[in-house]
Amino acid sequence: MEFPFTRIKGGVGAPRGFLTSAVGCGIKNPEVKRLDLALIYSDAPCTSAGTFTTNRVKAAPVRVSQAHLRKGSLRAIVANSGNANACTGVQGIHDAKAMADAVAGPLDLNRSETGVCSTGVIGLPMPMARIEPAFPELVAGLGRRNGGAVAQAIMTSDTRPKELAISFELGGYRVRLGGCVKGAGMISPSMATMLCFITTDAAVPKDALQKAVLEAVEESFNRITIDGDMSTNDTVLVMANGKSGMPPIRRNGPRCRQFRNALRWLMGELAKAIVRDGERVTKFVTVDVRGARTYLDAKKVAEAVCKSALVKSSWNGGDPNWGRVLHAVGYSRARIREELVDIRYDGLPACLGGLQADTPMPKLREVAARPEFTIEIDLNQGKADYQMYSSDLSPEYIDFNRSEYAYWKQARKDGLV
């Protein structure tokens, strides 16, 4: 397919009519005032859609945003990093609602027109005493910008802001689509500790938008894994304000398909950006399963391979260890026959019919040493396929995740615990 989009500068601020702002209020640590509170606002009414973590332990802002989306559409999103407001009980719900109120009031919105998102440490109360005084500055700061500050303010252990925007023709109108994400840890299929905000000036009816979002999430964020953990806070929120001037797209019409393709492409790129910026990640590995009897079999195989600690360790070592890949294929619970399985590294056969192929080992090691490569697993049993994007697991990942005691110490200083 010819690339039908034009990349444009910025992220959530790129589409017409979206204003953004971000401030630093020292949520994680009052002495370090990095950006940690962000606001996105549309100056015209929107339709909106979203998907949320399937974890049964849901953070307070997830519950609040879900309720707001059920009521109608969002026109603003307020988000913070540094504290996830998860496992915080009734107080957490109060705090999430207070955050929505604090921006809805001055913007003359109903509380339910505001989405709320938090990301950071779990189980500590929100330091509202530091957050609340920052809202006037946050709202006053709204302006036409490309949105980079928002991408920055939602970062936790991310090493760089991740945003992207495109423009494309839709029925004779030039439409813009922009987005930003944060990821880094707890990245797993069926959503991750990841936040994704997407804005567009296309005019998309709410039901068509929701359908497009579900479909695009299934093919992007649900196909990435870093450490196999699934967060309490995962949220994707999309707002469409129609400011391109186009008439609303018709559900299932050709323009609807075009919009869905654009959304799918954008989310796919943002999802891959999350893997590339995973905690202490050194490799980006595409696992491409083919020839499965069913879609579900293909998916089981891809997930087992992408979640295996041993396979991920070998990626970290640049070792083309097809035996470990095959053993994960075997325990995936998919219907496979060992003697039919082929495994290739960037097209070079490592294993054919379940046995070592005769590609010279140095050539395979060359591939596995690359920062990005594809492992193709052909089960040779049918026509179903499934792709996933994954990373290695590094000693540094574990070092990095050994302790969150510093957060607790700060919460104690704040008198919250």
Added chain:
Amino acid sequence: MEFPFTRIKGGVGAPRGFLTSAVGCGIKNPEVKRLDLALIYSDAPCTSAGTFTTNRVKAAPVRVSQAHLRKGSLRAIVANSGNANACTGVQGIHDAKAMADAVAGPLDLNRSETGVCSTGVIGLPMPMARIEPAFPELVAGLGRRNGGAVAQAIMTSDTRPKELAISFELGGYRVRLGGCVKGAGMISPSMATMLCFITTDAAVPKDALQKAVLEAVEESFNRITIDGDMSTNDTVLVMANGKSGMPPIRRNGPRCRQFRNALRWLMGELAKAIVRDGERVTKFVTVDVRGARTYLDAKKVAEAVCKSALVKSSWNGGDPNWGRVLHAVGYSRARIREELVDIRYDGLPACLGGLQADTPMPKLREVAARPEFTIEIDLNQGKADYQMYSSDLSPEYIDFNRSEYAYWKQARKDGLV
């Protein structure tokens, strides 16, 4: 329950009538002649039973031993470390059969009376040229010993041999039960890269023995996890030769229950020994789930917690991070209600009703700093429970598992690849 057994010296060689032997033939590396080939033999006919990996990719010796057990009972077990003989196709089956033949011949057994086990690297052919010449010495070396050399010869990345033997009264007869295991990596529920051999001089009919083994494996080896990977070679083999002189126990009689209790206890201890000797492990953590609506819910919660890379990283750091435990409980797919969950570390509440409890953090950190502790997760929804034994995940584990290239280089030197 009063401890009804007496610990005795040794392992698989402790019961009457079992002879053992082990030699070093340099399977992994011809220059390092550590013990790597072992033999267990009963001088009287046995009943026997076994369980095998549920991985669909099964090593050749697993397929061969399964077939032998289906035909009748084993009287000898030959096992090697250094090469798993997995993903080796038809040649692998030939090699496994050749190993059985090589001991069955001189011992005057049918081939199908010999179990075969291999553990080590996957996907490289067996260096039979080094193994075959060692068989005469292996068989000639059979003798009454406690079995420590067998426990040593099956080690791969294990740091110490793991064996245990007990004696106890069974209907007026003194019976002995001995066993050894190897574990270390790829340890996961539903079996692990683990081999376990158990011998007894009790007289147990084959069907009763098989039932006892299945039950004991379910409560021991299926409840441990180190890295969540499941191997191609897992095997538990049990031989009973009746040399205690007792009359055969009756199925479901009181002596059968006593024997089952003893087997369960022995396998439980051996399973825990595997976790304690896991690859680069620094903590032994018991996860005790209670108050679940069903057994399956309790099991899902225990497995999710024990497999979470983030939870395991926090154990490595001695961090009593109940938020990460709760988030894994949430994504376990068990039916849980966040606001009902209590989490305790060695009895000290860290989380009550889904919220931080008021136990002072230093006290919780004291517990999490211990080399062994129990995390009790009470779902407060029912009466089902499930226990698992797990370990931390260390940066050193990943370092250790980054590359198996050295194995491949040796296989190349051997002209096998």
